[in-house]
Amino acid sequence: MYSFPLPYLSFLAHFHESHDYFECHEVLEEYWKEKTDQSRDSVWVGLIQTAVSLYHHRRGNFAGAQKMAAKALKILQSRTGELAGLGIDSEAFLRQLSCRLQEITEGKAFAEMAIPFLDKEVVLQYRSFHQSCTPSILEKDAAYLRNKHLLRDRSPILNAREQALKQRHGQTADQSANL
Known part of the structure; x- marks a missing residue:
């Protein structure tokens, strides 16, 4: 039914639908630890760091957000082929992430972000995955999303x-x- 790994689809559903960047980190880190060689410069780590950067930015931790965004950008710039294999428009995504890093550096307020896709199949799959989840899994209030690591x-x-x-x-x- 799904051609992309379920943890990746879960990551995307949390990223785009509930904007639960902490959960994005959790599901993809578990996948990275269990199913890969745990390379510190893998595409998975770059995506995890992107989500962690957004989590920090939302919480007002600009230093943490900047550090994670810079690391993510460095990794993902060398993984454009793998990003494309995941259905991501790597050029647009890297441009967007670079702009986000600049905004963080300038102390601009947090805004949600969407990953741009070239392959619409990945969008169909993560939305299908999202539909199969119970609402409580993906629908959280803003305070919960901002402070999830504390809770x-x-x-x-x-x-x-x-x-x-x-x-x-x-x-x-x-x-x-x-x-």
């Missing part, structure tokens, strides 16, 4: 950090005992 359950992340810290301290103690 989620972070206990798994905090537990993983605590375990890593314990391992480092444990390794340090073990290494010291061997000296």
